[in-house]
Amino acid sequence: MIKVLFFAGMKEQAGTAEYELQQKEIAVAEIRAKVRAEFPGVTGTDRAMVAINEEFTNEDDTARTGDVVAFIPPVSGG
Structure with a gap:
């Protein structure tokens, strides 16, 4: 299992703080695609930093069983 975490507006839009991938x-890049498919109302998946x-x-880095993946949306303000 790979745990995916959402923060800020992405968490609110997804209606959850985390999501599990059974891979x-x-x-x-594939995680981004799965998140878009599973949570179509979540905006900013393409702009979010991923850790x-x-x-x-990077987009070609790989998450493995036991890893925690975090989507960190861009921050705005001033």
């Missing part, structure tokens, strides 16, 4: 490994185990990733 042994998956690329970050695996608290380290920012």
Whole structure:
């Protein structure tokens, strides 16, 4: 299992703070696609930074069983 965490507006839009993927490994780009499919009302998945185990990733990085993936949406304000 791979745990996916949502923060800020993404959490509100998804209606949950976390989501579980029942896969042994998956690329970050594929995780984005699965989140878009599972939570079509969540905006910003393409712009959000993604971290695996608290380290920012690239689209071709891979999450594995036991990893925690976090979607961190862009922050605005001033």
